[in-house]
Amino acid sequence: MATHRKPKLAVWKFASCDGCQLTLLDCEDELLAVAGAIDIANFPEASRAVIKGPYDVSLVEGSITTAHDAERIHQIRRDSKILVTIGACATGGGIQALRNFTDVKSYIPVVYAKPDYIKTLNKSTPIADHVAVDFELRGCPISKKQLIEAIVALLAGRKPQLPHYSVCMECKRRDTTCLAVAEGVPCLGPVTQAGCGAICPSYHRGCFGCFGPKELSNTESLSHWWQSNGMDNREIVRRFRSFNAYADAFRKESEAHE
Amino acid sequence: MSETKTASIASKDKIIKVDYLARVEGEGSLYVKVKGGKVKNVQFKIFEPPRFFEAFLRGRLYKEAPDITARICGICPIAYQMSSSQAMENAFGVKVSPGIRDLRRLIYCGEWIESHVLHVYMLHGPDFLGYESAIHMAKDHGDLVQKALRMKKLGNEIMEVVGGRAIHPINVGVGGFYRAPSKSELQALVDELQWCREAAIETVRLVAGFNFPEFDMDYEYVALSHPDEYAITEGRLISNRGLNIDVSEYEQFFEESHETHSHALHSAIKGRGAYFVGPLARFNLNFNQLHDEEKKLAEEVKCVPPINNPFKGIVVRSLETLYAVNESLRLIESYEPPEPSMIAITPKAGRGQGCTEAPRGICWHRYTLDDKGLIQDAKIVPPTSQNQKQIEKDLHQYVSQYIHLPKDQLTWQCEQAVRNYDPCISCATHFLKLEIDREE
């Protein structure tokens, strides 16, 4: 029996909206091909079936927000040859990391009548703060194209080819007029990592940074420009504090304006 | 395991723990306690870690609410975007134009198609056909799964064209859309919609032939209702037991409680308790407003109100998919890009409510704003928390009625009884752990 064993893929969820793992089911054209080439060993969103580890590739969605989850991720790391984090929650702490700028205890009574029942960590942290991560896919949500490229590349044993330049480059490629220059619309494109295909500017909307900071992003210069156009500090803080609020470059820039 | 064997274990042992899944992590579980042959306690537990949206929305600008609240659920972002946008408009006293309203209805139809097809074929259908997942099902029913994927893709495409992206669309805002799609962008969807219309009809016929467990309950259904249309984006809140209120009165009639065993709040009608939201509620309350085609098909497959068997939700979802396809065709046909695509807004201090029909039921929002449009206070009631009490009641009844079944079958059917409600996948019903404590 010299048949090749199919690689095993597992999908794991932490604090998140499920949007990133749904992206896998949204790859309608590729899903059955992917499912034919691998064993989907653990994917509760899609299947009741559970196959035991170890897994060749684990996709991890969501951020760590409970003590239990902080332990669970270590077991997943031990069970996975390649661990890929998917989305802003897993790579940057997600929207729920807004708690990191305050004391989460002040949040609990706002939402829950019986705060004592709620067990949560004070911070929402990315997976890489807890275990070694082999590869990161950015975005809130991730892009289908990038997900397919990552799965295909990792299964073939090569490094996925993903851009590290800014959303601006994608705008140029699409021939979208620069909203910031032409109309003075505040846009995070210059400091945000490419990957979405510059969707927002093509819908006449400034980028709001859902792919997180690109490498070496000059956030300071962008804030400076906004300030000279009359934006106040409170707004600058809000703009850097959304889905990637706790990603280093955005976090630092928002803190500088507090 | 045979029935007799189950029964003998039940009589010998005080407690049986049934651990069906290799892993017990996950966000949802189910606990059933049986004593002396009677169901004593049922807990549908949601372990989803709290994410505190209502807390961190405080201090954010009104405009940000549709983008932020979308992230509550990747499966039905439009519901959150629409309910929050309308709540803000309500607070500022703004009314959108009919063109914007139509475009909202269209993108919502996209979400209904996407979510219903996902549910019918990928989440719920495999239960009836006896598969672990749609992917397992594809081996024997390749064409069916291909067709389902194509239908789902169309729903996503509507959301992409109107909203810029299928998961967490970027084009939806308070007051309308950042940019209205052109006529030709929408026209490009028509051929595929026509194909999908046929596929949706076949789907209804297929799922109507499934085997449904005998199970009828006496429910209070709650849904939006509108004088002119099958309500999706607006209406009054009505029920089959006489409720008829404006969405702004919600809190006078509904209350939430916080149970120890779940991170999701339980919602109830004051003085009456559990209620049922979602497709079955809409269908039973607003059936007459479906198009003739859906009504005729419903009669053909013998699925007409009152439907009180929640397992038939899958047929109703399929009929609603056909409705959403026909409605999309109608809206595209008469479409003129609204000008402006977004109504200008001047913030003022106030309070506003919004409520729309998410694929799985009403999604209610309320915000209090200051004069700069900064959020002072937010309250969001998603569909799953509204159905939670009812889900537990169903399980109680179901297990009582089918206690004689072998435990693996009972477990699978209990999971299915939960899936009838299509709780947001964040509730992880595919990760159910069933524990049955049987005590004599």
Ligand code: SF4
């Ligand atoms: S990154 Fe965004 S889309 Fe992905 S799981 Fe987190 S909130 Fe959802």
Ligand code: SF4
């Ligand atoms: S343009 Fe910016 S905010 Fe818009 S989708 Fe792309 S990365 Fe996200």
